[in-house]
Amino acid sequence: MKIVVTGGQGGLGSAVVTEFDRRRLRDTEVVAASRRTGFDLATGAGMAEVITDADVIVHAASHPTKHHAVDVAGTERLATMLRARMAHTHVVYVSIVGCDRNPFGYYRAKTAAEGILADSGLPVTVVRATQFHTLVDTIAETATIGPLGFAPHGLRFQPCETAWVARRLVDHALGERPDGCRRAADLAGPQQLSLAEAMRIRAESAGQRAPRMVEVPAVGGVLAAFADGANLPGPDAELGGPSYASWVSR
Template sequence: MRIVVTGGSGDLGGRVVRELRSRGHEAVAASRRTGVDLATGSGLDAVLEGADAVVHAATSQSRPRSVDVAGAGRIGESLRGLGSRAHVVSVSIVGCDRVPWPYYRAKVDAERALEAADVPATVVRATQFHSLAAFLGGAGRVGRLSPAIGDMRVQPVDIDWVAQRLADHATGAVPGGYRRATDLAGPTAYTAAEVAALLAAHDGRPTPRVVRVPPVLPVLKRFSEGAILPGPDAETGGRSFEEWLATQPVPLPRRFHSPT
């Protein structure tokens, strides 16, 4: 199969490309580095010509309306113009429809753009990747103190496993139209105190004292209420947060890179 991966030069997209190639497929990385710009549509028709499937893994924390939302619409428009029924597999976020944060709202609108595109499409929602959970767990740390937003918990997921499941969908059965696949999540949910303790043990630091921050804003309230946790029907798998953390440098860098 010839499968185009938007954001194919990024962290998640690159892993999807490598996974597909390891299975013997022709995986084409589509990004601005390769002359494809989802924000403008430049190069999109050319790269989608002859595609059997598309994995839409491109995202932008700063420009989600241009890349995530408009990009999904442009993929559908391009495929219709080419007369193609290529299967579009798009990654989204568990709970994005329950959290009033602009980036999450953009993810919901990207799903809707695919639903309106009139092409075979599968949306796969995943929980936060381990790297983001680690960043959130250490971002506000000051000395021996670490903040916790209300009763917030996270159930982070292994990015490699998500890449494998996206590849499974792209090479699997093609739906007749739009569908939501089963959500993906890691095997364990963690409180802020548990994440902070794991990060401290990894870095060789004393366990911090966790200070509860009242969730006074709507976004923080939804986080505290568990809006980003998966439901009981979610598929769980991949490495645990502890297993992922054991492969990371010491001390763990206090930074976060977008997966694409």
């Protein structure tokens, strides 16, 4: 069995490769593919060689700023190549909870990529996840300036751990190949928290005082969508992995 992990050196992709290794699968080759291995979704370079004979592709490559070229056109290119080969490669695509409810350009690109795969006729599993702990941590760090913390009104997260998301993606990759495109249960961490709480948790774990919070209005469509909870999981989501607080404490 040949498994390709696009973005296999990224935050999530490397956790997926590690998880495949951990399972010690027999007769299975796992190939991590990204620009640094000569595989470029934006130009098509190196793609044909890598996807040849792939039984499963865990598609985790992404570019938050060059999202049109990588996430949209790159996913279209991948689907076209697989179709041209008359392949029945199972594509496991990782997307973002609520991406279709937020006008953020990157989230629109994720929604467009989901649509491309849904229309491709290929066996596809779309798995949406909430923001990763690593991202919330970066946002909390960036929004802390000296003794002050700045947080848009109403902004909340239910973040999850990449290693846990990776485990669920590997389960899907090794599970039954669907007939057409299916949406798996959304993935989210066990606990919701505000940005202010995230800042307090990371400050306390570093032995520092929590920042004094300054609430800023959630202006514009993107922040308003976050403030409305568009990024939060619904009641059918699968919850798992450690909370942000226990992830930080580790």
